[in-house]
Amino acid sequence: MGKVLMKGNEAVAEAAILGGCKFFFGYPITPQNEIPEYMAKRLPQVGGTFLQAESETSAINMVYGAAGAGARVMTSSSSPGISLKQEGISYIAGAELPCVIVNMVRGGPGLGNIAPAQSDYFQATKGGGHGDYRLVVYGPASVQELVDLTIEAFDVADRYRNPVMILGDGILGQMMEPVEFKVQEAKQGPDKPWATTGAKGRERNIINSLYIVPEDLARHCAKLQAKYDEIAAKEKRCEEYFTADAEIVLAAYGTTARICKAVVDQARQEGIKAGLIRPITLWPFPDEPFRRVAEHADAFMAVEMSTGQMVEDVRLAVNGKKPVYFFGRTGGIVPTKAEIFAEMKKRLEGGTR
Known part of the structure; x- marks a missing residue:
């Protein structure tokens, strides 16, 4: 397959499908609406599920559920919508669940406008939700890189059991460029023995981010930090x-x-x-x-x-x-x-x- 001319938002959606994404939960907001629009058409064609949630808060918690069941899952939004997802993102990171989150950044703060911006950098890289957690965050600079990094994001998310964010902007989502899809068939994710797929002949799996005993939470935070240290040692790119x-x-x-x-x-x-x-x-x-x-x-x-x-x-x-x-x-x-x-x-x- 040669190069095809695609809008950034549509390209990231097709890339997600090739990355193995089978579930998408989201809510419309400009300037990323072409992602859920594309997913609504394409996911059922490949045996996947698209669902427009009643809110961004609902969408991110649906992502939690699908990721906990072992699925490759994605959500997308733009700045104010990502803000509404922050509590859920913290829960997902705390429960060590892999997923991909796309933010096509628009101007802020508040409702701001629908023009491109890069003012969500703090939110993405410093942890916009509560507690000690990190996301792997990619900053693509072209539609081709948007495609390549989205496909890779699903592998990285599974490798570390951690959310990965694609941080684009209104220009990247709306521009059209020729892209090549180097992956021709949808990837299959790895086995996930930790997933909540039903306790059939095995001990039940529990997905959780609640640790009432301080010493238990301290051990969990130390485990997470060790993972973040490994990511920092292996995944830096420029x-x-x-x-x-x-x-x-x-x-x-x-x-x-x-x-x-x-x-x-x-x-x-x-x-x-x-x-x-x-x-x-x-x-x-x-x-x-x-x-x-x-x-x-x-x-x-x-x-x-x-x-x-x-x-x-x-x-x-x-x-x-x-x-x-x-x-x-x-x-x-x-x-x-x-x-x-x-x-x-x-x-x-x-x-x-």
Whole structure:
């Protein structure tokens, strides 16, 4: 099968099916509505189940049930809807259940607007719900990467018995690009002896996140943290672009990183040694490249469609070795190449060398 032209939202839905997703529970919200629309048509064709829940809260708890029964399951939403799912996401993480959650981010806070944003980074990477838990979070930058990472997300979720989030934005969900589906047949998930499939000749399985005795909860939290440490050691991913000799390094993810790559190209044409580090896993955050590049770069500049969220992780990674600046746009306004380039030059001329 060659490349096909698809909208991002529809591509992620088809990718989920190829990743083995058999159940989808969701509730409509712009700008991700094409995902449930596509799933409503396609899932019954492959023997799966689509259900539009009465609310986001109901949807995420249906995900809990399907994941607990061992199914590969997905839900999707956009910023306010993901907020409503947060309690359920914490329960799912606490019960160590694998699932995939898609957030096509829109402007906020509150109802905000339906334009693209990256202002849910804190919510996704720091744990938007209660308690000590983590999601694996991917920040794709193209429709092709959206496809590839969605398929992979189901494997990663099962490998670690942990929720995985695809953090896109309104542009990525709505843009159309040619994509290739490298997986031709739907994947089958691994055996899940822990799943609640009915105690037929075996001891019953219990899915739970309630530990009343403090010592029991402490042991459970330690077990979860050991898993997160393993994920952090094995799953960090990023793209480096012209960083080997860069004097100023941009840091950006998703749609914004595409614009920053064009900024780096222009800078190089004008004799400015610029580079880009693009985190692909937003959690675990790929801090090692920042530490390494900080040995020779003069400064870093995080560029985001927010008031500054990932910039905090960049500063932690650089650890005070070099200045870390920030440039962002909000309200669903996408920063232009000219704006980013001008800000970068201003930082260079401001004595960062």
